[in-house]
Each structure stands twice: as structure tokens, then as C-alpha cells.
Amino acid sequence: MDISIPTRQLFINGDWKAPILNKRIPIINPSTQLIIGDIPAATKEDVDAAVSAAKTALSRNKGADWASASGAVRARYLRAIAAKVTEKKSVLAKLEAIDSGKPLDEAAWDIDDVAGCFEFYADLAEKLDAKQKAPVSLPMDTFKSYVLREPIGVVGLITPWNYPLLMATWKVAPALAAGCAAILKPSELASLTCLELGEICKEVGLPPGVLNILTGLGPEAGAPLASHPDVDKIAFTGSSATGSKIMTAAAQLVKPVSLELGGKSPLIVFEDVDLDKAAEWAIFGCFWTNGQICSATSRLIVHESIATEFLNRMVKWIKNIKISDPLEEGCRLGPVYDKILKFISNAKSEGATILTGGSRPEHLKKGFFVEPTIITDVTTSMQIWREEVFGPVLCVKTFSTEEEAIDLANDTIYGLGAAVISNDLERCERITKAFKAGIVWINCSQPCFTQAPWGGIKRSGFGRELGEWGLDNYLSVKQVTQYISNEPWGWYQPPAKL
Numbered sequence: 001m002d003i004s005i006p007t008r009q010l011f012i013n014g015d016w017k018a019p020i021l022n023k024r025i026p027i028i029n030p031s032t033q034l035i036i037g038d039i040p041a042a043t044k045e046d047v048d049a050a051v052s053a054a055k056t057a058l059s060r061n062k063g064a065d066w067a068s069a070s071g072a073v074r075a076r077y078l079r080a081i082a083a084k085v086t087e088k089k090s091v092l093a094k095l096e097a098i099d100s101g102k103p104l105d106e107a108a109w110d111i112d113d114v115a116g117c118f119e120f121y122a123d124l125a126e127k128l129d130a131k132q133k134a135p136v137s138l139p140m141d142t143f144k145s146y147v148l149r150e151p152i153g154v155v156g157l158i159t160p161w162n163y164p165l166l167m168a169t170w171k172v173a174p175a176l177a178a179g180c181a182a183i184l185k186p187s188e189l190a191s192l193t194c195l196e197l198g199e200i201c202k203e204v205g206l207p208p209g210v211l212n213i214l215t216g217l218g219p220e221a222g223a224p225l226a227s228h229p230d231v232d233k234i235a236f237t238g239s240s241a242t243g244s245k246i247m248t249a250a251a252q253l254v255k256p257v258s259l260e261l262g263g264k265s266p267l268i269v270f271e272d273v274d275l276d277k278a279a280e281w282a283i284f285g286c287f288w289t290n291g292q293i294c295s296a297t298s299r300l301i302v303h304e305s306i307a308t309e310f311l312n313r314m315v316k317w318i319k320n321i322k323i324s325d326p327l328e329e330g331c332r333l334g335p336v337y338d339k340i341l342k343f344i345s346n347a348k349s350e351g352a353t354i355l356t357g358g359s360r361p362e363h364l365k366k367g368f369f370v371e372p373t374i375i376t377d378v379t380t381s382m383q384i385w386r387e388e389v390f391g392p393v394l395c396v397k398t399f400s401t402e403e404e405a406i407d408l409a410n411d412t413i414y415g416l417g418a419a420v421i422s423n424d425l426e427r428c429e430r431i432t433k434a435f436k437a438g439i440v441w442i443n444c445s446q447p448c449f450t451q452a453p454w455g456g457i458k459r460s461g462f463g464r465e466l467g468e469w470g471l472d473n474y475l476s477v478k479q480v481t482q483y484i485s486n487e488p489w490g491w492y493q494p495p496a497k498l
Helices: 044-063 071-088 090-101 104-131 164-178 190-202 219-225 240-251 277-289 307-319 340-347 402-409 425-434 467-470
Strands: 011-014 015-017 024-029 036-042 134-136 143-151 155-160 181-185 211-213 234-239 257-260 266-269 301-302 354-358 373-376 393-399 418-420 440-441 477-484
Touching: 011 044, 011 190, 024 090, 024 143, 024 340, 044 181, 044 211, 071 090, 071 104, 071 164, 071 190, 090 104, 090 164, 090 190, 090 393, 104 164, 104 373, 104 467, 155 219, 164 181, 164 190, 164 234, 164 467, 181 219, 190 211, 190 477, 219 234, 240 257, 266 277, 266 402, 277 307, 277 393, 277 418, 301 307, 301 418, 307 354, 307 373, 307 393, 307 425, 340 354, 340 373, 393 477, 402 425, 418 425, 425 440
Parallel strands: 155 181, 155 234, 181 211, 234 257, 266 301, 266 418, 301 393, 373 393, 418 440
Antiparallel strands: 011 015, 011 211, 024 036, 134 143, 143 477, 354 373
């Protein structure tokens, strides 16, 4: 399936501009390991230009063009972007699959979600108008008070490569809905569709500077963005290590951040389940998006009475997973990026057992492919139990009591997602309350909806994206209080009348 790779520049102030230092980064197709194009590499100089364009966009016409325009005005642009994304779905999905390695069917699903996310925040932008000057009830009738919700200002949005356009949209759509101006810095490993978002913004006539898109390396483009004095907030999705660096840089200027970081999420399976239904959810929870998803339920905690039969059933399901070039029909596992085989090798050396997978697929001679892998005989001190692999690798432990299962589930520095599968819904409710995580799934794993909040606790970060919570990320609350009595305040003795 041939598709041409567009050659783009940086998107700054509504137009394409070559990087000031004229640097570019090669694009490597993870399925073939071949260079298929390149992207511009922004540096501090380009960050300065993009931030300046964003500041100008907010102040143009005293803010009337964007920041203080009605939410209905901004909603029209968001809906126009959504329509263009839908119109270009086929091309965008193919670019996403080639660039990130995810199966084409998944990439197409992502592009639908991108359009839906822009539509959702268009609706919220319109509703924002009605929420302005929301009254505050006061205990004194000599005052009245209300609240204004205003855009934070210029925001830096730094996003990962596993959901290139969708993760960008989770930030761009609410930021624009709120009236902010944004600088998007996608991962250098998969930036193609984010650059195409710039072309879409040009086509719909988005005011210049409202969205700027800088591709490039983290130290050269992401770091200057995070520490820029004229950037009012940073929103980041990625590794915990990088999130810590961003938080440190932002702290120097007391700049707010929201962070969606790593995970090592548990899935508890009780003995009363339908084995096939539970097996498919366990596989989907860990191997969806090639296992390269921060919320992957990559720690399976299964009741000891069904463990052997359940794992045997899972192995049979896994044998049916098609591993191939992501553009091939029926692909369910594409190429991966990270050092996954090293994690598997370490697990073996620590005494764990590779139940299935653990190697490169024999039929694929090129590309960064790894078989879906299940690892048993795991102890809680092993690296494979404690660290995020970011690949199609599931580690397994058994339990005998509910309390033991909860202790194992919460035995992690992370707290993004957690899942439980059981026909006993009262038990599921108990487990839900006991989980230390920002997201809980009952009798499923990984479903995500634009309307519901997304985010974690502990070292998985803080702040919530999606839903109304996502819009709140980019709004500042201003309290306005007015004295309405005709009587003088009367606190001080008035001066004597002459």
C-alpha cells in the first residue's frame, strides 16, 4: 500500500517555516528499518519564534480574535478541524501506522477519536460562554461575587509517539477551546500526523499563532519550551524520568504543569469468570497498541485455582494474533520501539519462566518486532514486575485471597490504571475502592472515552485530561467581588468635618 510521505517544515504563526539552523531528523519505518523521509528539527531559536507568535495571537485585536472571543467562535474552528480530520482519515491513518508501527485498524480508530475529541471540546467551548460570571453565594448581602474562567495563556504541549495525533489532540483541543495559544512538540519518533494537523489548521483558517507545531529532539526543543519564561503552562505525556525534568524546569518559574506518565497497571482475575472472555480482555489490556501504552495492564494477578487453565487459554488466543507490517490486513501486532528483548532476557536471568513468546517472530526478518510474551514464576522484586516495559510483555502472579490480590495490585510506584474481572459485582466494588489508581476498569481493560477523566496518581503523574476536567487544565479562575451597598464601609473613624 503505497503512500507518499509529506515533507513539511515547522508550523509557526500559521505558516510553514524552515528551522533556523536548518536541521532535520530522519524518519525510520519501524517495520522495515528503512529511512522513508525526514522532519524538521527545531531548536531554542524556533521555540522563541513560536512562543512569540503565540503571545501575539492572544493579544491581537486586544484579545478579541481568540483569547476573549466567545466560545462559539472558537468552536467553529474546532468543528472545522474535526471535519477535515474525518475527510483525510484514510491518509492520516496510513501515515500513523507507518510512522508509529501500530496496526492500521487501530490507527483508523485513533483518527475517528481525534475528530470526536475536537467535536467534544467544540461543544464545551460553546457551553463555556454560559458559565461566565457564575454567581458565588456569599453570607453578606452587601457584596455580590462571581467567577470568570479565563485562558491560562501560552501553553506548551509535549506529547509521545505511541498515539501521535490522538495524544496531541487530547491537549490541543481543550487548550484551544479554553482560548489558549499553544506550541505542540510531538515526539521525534512519530511526528508525521502532527505536522499534517498544521496543514489542516491552514486549510480551516485558524488565526495565525494560535497553534504552532515544532518537531525536534527533547533536549533541543522540548527543554527550551518547558523552561521558557513566556510559556504559562506545560502539559506533558511521556516517561516519568522526563516528566520529572519538566517539573523541575517549570518549578524555577512556579509554572503549572500537568503530567501523564508511566504505569505498571494490574489486572486481577478471580475464579468465577468466563475464561475466554477474561483471556481476551487480559490480552487486549496488555497487547493493544503493540503493548506500548502507559496504562497497559501488564501485571496479571490470577486466582491460583484457575491459573494453569487460564494461562493455557491465553496462549491459545495469543497464537491467533497476526504479527506483521501494520498496513497488512488483519494485523494485530506491529513493530515496537523500545528495548523489550532486554527486559525479557533480564527476567529469564532472574529466574522467571517465558511461558510463550519472548523472541523475534521467525517469519519477519526486518523491522523491530517482538512476539507477544507471557512471563510466569515472577517475584515482586524482579525488574519485570516493577518497571514499565512498554511492549507486549505480560508478567503473571497468582493469589489465593482477595486481600492478597489487592496487596499485589498496589505493589507499585505507579498509579495510572487498574482492572478487575469477576462476576461478583460487590467484590468488584470493594476492589475498585481498594485500588490505588486514577482509572479503574471492571470486567474490561483499556476502554477510553473522551467524556471521562484520564490520569493517574503516585509516579504516574497528576492532573486529568479529557472530559470537562481536560478543559479545566487550560483555564484560570478569577474571583470578582463587588460592594453593592450605598452605605460607607465604616471600618475607620471618618475625618472630622471642617
